[in-house]
Structure formats: structure tokens, C-alpha cells
Amino acid sequence: TKKSNRSPAIIIHNKLTMASFADAARFLLLTAVGIAGNPSTADAASASPVSGWRSDLDWAALTSKLSSSASLIDTSLDDYTDECMPEFSEPSPTTHALIDQPSGMCLPHLLLGWEMSWPRPSENHHMDQPYVQAYFDLFGLDPTADFESWMSDPTNPSLNLPSKVLFPTVASDVVAAVNFAKDNGLEISVKNSGHSYQGASSKKNTLLLNMNRYTHYAPTGITDCDASILGSTVTEDLSNQPCLLSLAKNKSSLIRVGGGENFDKVYRAVIAANEEEGYKYHLVGGYAGTVSPMGWSWQGGLGGSTGGRLYGFGVDQVVQLEMVLPNGVHVKFGPTDWEDASAEGFTVPRTKVVSGVCRSNPDEHDEENWVWQSCPEDFDIDFNDMWFAVRGGGGGTWGVVTSVYLQLHDYLPFKSYLFNNPPFRTEKCTAIFPQFAEFVAHYMSAPSLLNVTKERSHACGSPDPRAGIYCHGEEDVMQAWTRFLDLNNSTDPANVACLFSSDKLASHYNLPAPPGYAEFMISFSKNDLFPGKVLDGSPPSKIGAPVAGVLVPQSWLDEGEENRKTLQENGTPYYYAFGGAAASGSDQANSLSQAHRNAAFMAYFSDDYFWGNLFPKMFDISDKTKFPPVFGSNHAGFLTAGPLKEDWTKPCPREWTFEERREKCISFQEAIYGTERLARLEAIKKAVDPQFIFNCVNCVGNNLPEASKSEDDEPSPAEAEPLLGNSSDETSGASFVSSF
Numbered sequence: 250t251k252k253s254n255r256s257p258a259i260i261i262h263n264k265l266t267m268a269s270f271a272d273a274a275r276f277l278l279l280t281a282v283g284i285a286g287n288p289s290t291a292d293a294a295s296a297s298p299v300s301g302w303r304s305d306l307d308w309a310a311l312t313s314k315l316s317s318s319a320s321l322i323d324t325s326l327d328d329y330t331d332e333c334m335p336e337f338s339e340p341s342p343t344t345h346a347l348i349d350q351p352s353g354m355c356l357p358h359l360l361l362g363w364e365m366s367w368p369r370p371s372e373n374h375h376m377d378q379p380y381v382q383a384y385f386d387l388f389g390l391d392p393t394a395d396f397e398s399w400m401s402d403p404t405n406p407s408l409n410l411p412s413k414v415l416f417p418t419v420a421s422d423v424v425a426a427v428n429f430a431k432d433n434g435l436e437i438s439v440k441n442s443g444h445s446y447q448g449a450s451s452k453k454n455t456l457l458l459n460m461n462r463y464t465h466y467a468p469t470g471i472t473d474c475d476a477s478i479l480g481s482t483v484t485e486d487l488s489n490q491p492c493l494l495s496l497a498k499n500k501s502s503l504i505r506v507g508g509g510e511n512f513d514k515v516y517r518a519v520i521a522a523n524e525e526e527g528y529k530y531h532l533v534g535g536y537a538g539t540v541s542p543m544g545w546s547w548q549g550g551l552g553g554s555t556g557g558r559l560y561g562f563g564v565d566q567v568v569q570l571e572m573v574l575p576n577g578v579h580v581k582f583g584p585t586d587w588e589d590a591s592a593e594g595f596t597v598p599r600t601k602v603v604s605g606v607c608r609s610n611p612d613e614h615d616e617e618n619w620v621w622q623s624c625p626e627d628f629d630i631d632f633n634d635m636w637f638a639v640r641g642g643g644g645g646t647w648g649v650v651t652s653v654y655l656q657l658h659d660y661l662p663f664k665s666y667l668f669n670n671p672p673f674r675t676e677k678c679t680a681i682f683p684q685f686a687e688f689v690a691h692y693m694s695a696p697s698l699l700n701v702t703k704e705r706s707h708a709c710g711s712p713d714p715r716a717g718i719y720c721h722g723e724e725d726v727m728q729a730w731t732r733f734l735d736l737n738n739s740t741d742p743a744n745v746a747c748l749f750s751s752d753k754l755a756s757h758y759n760l761p762a763p764p765g766y767a768e769f770m771i772s773f774s775k776n777d778l779f780p781g782k783v784l785d786g787s788p789p790s791k792i793g794a795p796v797a798g799v800l801v802p803q804s805w806l807d808e809g810e811e812n813r814k815t816l817q818e819n820g821t822p823y824y825y826a827f828g829g830a831a832a833s834g835s836d837q838a839n840s841l842s843q844a845h846r847n848a849a850f851m852a853y854f855s856d857d858y859f860w861g862n863l864f865p866k867m868f869d870i871s872d873k874t875k876f877p878p879v880f881g882s883n884h885a886g887f888l889t890a891g892p893l894k895e896d897w898t899k900p901c902p903r904e905w906t907f908e909e910r911r912e913k914c915i916s917f918q919e920a921i922y923g924t925e926r927l928a929r930l931e932a933i934k935k936a937v938d939p940q941f942i943f944n945c946v947n948c949v950g951n952n953l954p955e956a957s958k959s960e961d962d963e964p965s966p967a968e969a970e971p972l973l974g975n976s977s978d979e980t981s982g983a984s985f986v987s988s989f
Contacts, residue, residue: 302412353459441541463509513538516767538783561834641841707829842878891915
């Protein structure tokens with residue numbers, strides 16, 4: 250039996266678990282699941298690539314095209330039980346321990362291995378079961394729920410794990426896999442670390458591409474652009490396009506990141522370069538080191554701890570994309586024509602034209618020999634549409650991202666502020682946390698009330714007041730905190746001391762002050778089995794966030810103090826990664842909703858209160874044919890749904906079955922993108938992936954009739970198609986999990 254040899258962190262600051270967001274929406278922490286078993290380590294090398302799931306297919310044909318370092322294995326529930334489950338019982342669990350397990354199936358939330366994160370057996374994807382039963386089961390309210398039995402049963406129809414996993418290491422492996430899936434009517438799921446709260450990173454009856462062993466570019470991926478190329482023409486192979494666009498943004502550095510690298514790897518690459526060159530680079534990234542820049546960016550990318558309010562969302566950092574599309578073509582693309590948009594209030598150029606190239610030798614494994622050329626005449630993919638769709642339209646549904654160029658910014662001094670954290674925690678400070686939360690709301694979204702400029706407000710962000718405030722550049726946090734206490738007649742020095750800086754924390758432990766966010770995490774939230782790594786923002790848990798956060802409009806907040814008081818009384822916690830460059834840093838050619846750009850912060854409310862009281866006041870619902878975007882895409886959970894279609898001021902009834910909710914309530918996707926933007930995204934989806942090879946749970950297009958496949962229809966290998974095959978009515982081997 251696996252035994253723990255972990256030691257707790259020196260300092261584990263308030264761990265921001267997504268369960269805490271669920272609490273705000275009146276959810277309970279999961280208490281029902283008890284895991285039993287005899288863990289062991291699976292031997293991936295012993296797995297046969299021609300046995301197991303879909304043994305009727307010629308898997309040898311696929312393996313013959315793979316690079317020598319790629320690996321195709323069979324997997325099962327036993328692998329998930331032996332490799333993944335034990336970590337959730339560790340005293341200091343971390344996703345780092347899950348990422349590199351041999352089967353490649355581990356997920357940061359244990360129940361993501363079952364449909365809707367709900368292991369109760371169901372023959373039709375829970376469609377005939379009521380929402381309230383899921384609520385009762387998952388949050389410990391039904392004592393008859395038999396999780397141990399459900400989760401140990403390999404025949405449980407709700408099990409949602411892939412049975413075949415491919416570990417690609419070069420782009421040609423991905424090309425081979427996509428073409429094999431296309432030719433054989435299979436679906437593909439894509440995973441880095443699995444940080445998808447709706448479960449988009451895992452799906453049964455799919456070929457899972459686990460990207461963790463894919464080429465790592467970040468360690469040597471930083472490029473300093475030569476300003477002398479300004480005014481040059483973009484080369485035919487797009488090799489100078491990233492730098493030309495970067496320089497047009499008045500930036501001079503980029504980093505190339507591979508499709509399998511997480512933020513820990515990228516942060517450490519930037520740290521190494523900074524230590525060598527004297528701290529010149531800054532990267533906007535995620536709160537957790539185990540989150541992937543891919544899925545994080547494609548959902549929007551909230552930079553609450555890394556300067557997102559100074560430099561924009563994750564989608565705004567993307568300069569060039571390299572992908573394998575659903576048609577099996579390896580492409581790279583990015584803006585090649587842009588214009589100044591400063592007169593309209595934007596801080597980056599507006600994208601006018603996006604161009605792309607195709608690789609003419611897709612079977613070549615060695616990147617040094619890749620040949621990028623103009624795409625063939627019959628290539629009917631619009632790169633303008635792809636640039637729009639991928640950046641904001643979610644991961645896992647548009648193809649496989651093999652690498653991306655991300656913008657780097659000039660380094661700014663870093664300082665974080667923690668409230669009532671060890672080793673300075675007191676009961677007195679605990680008692681005034683509500684006042685601190687109010688202070689953070691003022692500093693981030695109404696700084697003038699504290700005599701703080703917008704510029705110094707935008708220098709800071711926070712994924713949650715309990716997780717701290719993170720600042721880059723000039724800020725006024727301690728002065729403003731003192732001012733806030735003074736305005737509230739609470740200037741006791743003990744209250745002032747409840748908030749302290751990372752410098753004070755470092756001094757207490759005789760450590761140097763951390764020069765950046767990643768260095769801060771490495772120093773003060775660490776695990777002795779993974780030294781020097783940027784750990785999770787929140788540790789692995791049995792269940793992730795079940796609901797989504799509302800993007801509270803800054804304009805509504807500015808209408809008066811009464812609105813602020815309403816939020817303080819009814820919504821918590823808040824996610825502060827909005828405003829500033831998050832509003833103005835858009836190239837106006839991405840699919841991130843306007844609600845993200847207009848938001849002051851993201852907050853969580855009970856369904857009953859929000860739809861009936863706040864929604865009609867916050868959002869324009871005068872046109873009943875156009876539902877507005879409401880929810881944040883990052884952190885949207887598996888039980889997310891909009892209101893009734895026939896009455897937007899009423900929540901989707903919890904007593905209804907999921908089938909009824911899907912039919913009569915605004916969908917997960919429409920509540921995130923809004924009617925108009927979702928329609929454009931769905932049209933692009935049907936154009937670029939007519940066979941729905943990429944059909945991940947709750948992704949764009951997943952709830953379209955064309956995406957629906959029946960498990961009763963045994964798929965057969967499709968007829969060989971041209972490289973750019975047209976839409977097919979062939980059924981796929983993957984099951985359909987409806988959105989709701």
C-alpha cells in the first residue's frame with residue numbers, strides 16, 4: 250500500500266479551492282465519498298496497442314506512423330484506481346503527483362472520471378435523472394448513495410474514462426492520430442493536466458491524446474525581437490510574424506510554449522531567463538502551476554495573480570498558434586495585418602487579417618526539417634475564423650494545439666499581500682475578514698473611494714481575497730488599507746497588521762523577498778516531493794466547482810453604493826482579474842464574450858436570487874431573441890445552466906431531469922457566450938470539424954444534433970476520405986454527453 254512521506258509546506262497560504270466558490274452558491278463540500286482499495290503502479294510498457302477497446306481496428310497502422318518516443322497504451326478503471334485515487338488521501342495532495350502517472354488518465358478532481366462528475370449508474374448519461382438527485386448525491390445529502398460500489402465497478406455506464414491513450418511527442422504523432430480517428434470514425438479527447446471543471450479533458454470511447462510528453466519549447470523558447478525588422482513584410486512561412494506583431498504592440502519579447510507544458514514549466518523557464526539576464530521578462534499566467542496555458546487561455550485566461558489587469562486576459566497574450574486541425578492538417582497562423590486602435594480606447598492593434606500556412610511534410614518527425622508552405626487551393630479553413638474561435642471558444646474542440654507563441658512583458662517589481670495568514674494569524678483578524686473583503690472590492694473596482702488611482706488599482710489583482718492580493722509595479726495597498734480602516738473608525742494597529750506583505754513573510758523565514766509571483770509560490774507553497782515547482786493554486790479534490798461565476802458589469806456597479814452593498818450581502822467570493830487592460834487589451838478578433846471585457850469582477854450567487862433579482866438589472870434583456878453572455882468561462886462547473894428559456898428571470902428548476910433542463914433551459918454554452926457569439930462559434934465548429942472528431946463535454950458544438958452519437962450504433966471504419974473531407978453522416982465510436 251502506498252504510504253505518505255509528505256511534509257507540509259512551510260507556509261500554505263489560504264488555499265483557494267473551487268469548492269469554496271461552490272459554497273458561495275449554497276453548495277456543500279463533498280463528504281460522501283470514501284475511497285478504498287489496494288493501490289499499485291501500472292506498467293505502461295506492458296500494455297498492448299492492439300488489444301482492448303476497438304480491437305477491430307488496425308492500431309498497428311497507427312503505431313507504425315508514430316515517432317519512436319511516442320506511446321499508445323490500453324487503460325482501464327484499475328489504472329485510475331491504482332494510480333490516481335491514492336493522491337486524494339494524501340495530507341498535502343498535488344496535481345504534480347497526478348500528471349505523470351503512467352496511464353495518463355489522472356484528473357485534478359477525482360469524480361471527473363464519471364459523467365457529470367456523478368458516479369451514480371445511468372444508461373443514458375443521467376438524462377432521465379433529476380438535478381436534485383445529483384445535488385443530494387454529490388454533496389452528502391443522500392445517505393444511501395453508494396459511492397464505493399459505483400466507483401469500483403468497471404461496468405458502471407457512468408464511467409467516463411478513455412480506454413486508449415496516446416502520448417505524442419512530436420507534431421507528426423498528432424497528425425497520425427487525428428487522421429486515424431478521422432478514417433475510423435473515432436472521437437479524440439485532449440488532455441494536459443485535466444483542469445476542466447466541466448470534464449472536457451476526459452471522455453469514454455475516445456482516443457485520448459495526453460500531451461504531457463510532447464516537446465517542451467519553453468526552456469529555450471524566449472525570443473527577443475529585433476526592432477530593426479519593423480516595417481518588414483511578413484515572410485511566407487510566418488517565421489517573423491510573432492515578432493512583427495509583438496513590436497506593433499510595443500513589446501519586444503515572446504516565449505514559445507509546447508502543447509504539453511503547464512504553467513509550472515513555463516514560469517520556471519521565465520525565472521531561469523530572468524536570473525540569467527537580470528529580470529527583464531514578465532508572463533501573464535494562471536494562479537496554479539499545474540494549469541495548462543492551453544486550456545486556460547482558450548477559456549479566456551484570468552490573470553488575477555499575474556498582472557492580467559495590466560496586460561489583458563490569457564487570450565490577449567497569444568501571438569501565433571500552431572495546431573493540428575480536425576482534417577489532419579498541421580498549420581500555424583496569426584495576424585498578418587493590423588491597425589492602430591488607440592483612438593477607440595484599445596491598447597493593442599486591431600487584427601484585420603489572419604494568415605496561415607500548412608506543413609507540406611506532415612510525416613516528418615524532425616522539426617528542423619519541417620516545411621511550411623501556402624496551404625493547397627482546396628484547403629477551405631478560414632484562418633480568421635480559427636483565430637477568433639480558438640482564443641476564447643474553449644479548448645479541446647477545435648483541434649490539437651501543438652505550440653503557441655505568448656507575449657512577454659517588461660518585468661515590474663512584485664509584491665503580494667496576505668490577510669490573516671500563518672504565521673501571523675489571529676482571531677481578531679478572522680473577525681474582520683468581511684471588512685477586508687469590502688476593502689479589496691473597493692481597491693479593485695472603486696479605487697477613488699480610497700484615493701487610489703486607476704493605474705495603481707490595475708497593478709493589482711486577486712483570485713479571491715482569501716488567497717491574497719498580487720501586485721506588479723506601483724501600488725498603494727497598505728496605504729489604502731490604513732485609509733479604509735480610518736474611514737471605518739477601526740485604526741487599531743492590530744487590525745492594520747492583519748494585512749502584511751510577502752516581504753514581511755520572507756523576512757520572518759530569513760528568505761529573500763520573492764521577485765515574482767512564481768517565485769513567491771515556490772518559496773511559500775511547496776511540497777518536498779516536488780521541490781522548486783510552482784504548485785497548485787488549490788489542491789486536488791474529489792469534486793470541482795459545480796457552478797459558474799457571474800461577470801458583474803462595472804457599469805452596473807458604478808450606478809451607486811446600493812449596488813455594492815447588494816453584492817456584499819448576496820455574492821461571494823469575488824475574482825478580480827477584470828478591468829484595465831482586461832477591457833482594453835483585446836485585438837477585437839477573439840471570441841471571449843464582451844461580458845468579460847465589461848466586468849468589474851466575477852462573483853457567485855444562488856440561482857434563485859440572481860436570475861430573479863440581479864440579472865434583469867445587470868444585463869440588457871430587452872431583445873428576447875438574444876440571450877446575453879453572463880458567466881465566466883474559466884471555472885465554469887459541470888452543473889452550470891442558464892434560466893428558463895421562456896422566462897429568463899426564473900432559474901432552471903432543480904427538480905427537473907437533465908433532459909428537461911436541456912430542452913427548456915438556456916444551455917451552458919449560451920449562458921457563457923450569448924446567443925449571437927455562440928451561433929458564430931457553432932457555425933465555425935461545423936465548418937472545421939464536420940465529423941465532430943473533437944466533441945468534448947460542454948464544449949462548443951457538443952449539444953448540437955450533429956454531435957449526437959448513440960452507443961447502440963456500433964461505429965465502423967469510415968471510407969478513406971480526401972485530406973479535407975466533407976461532412977459525414979458516419980456515426981462515431983464515442984458516446985454523447987449532453988450539455989444542459
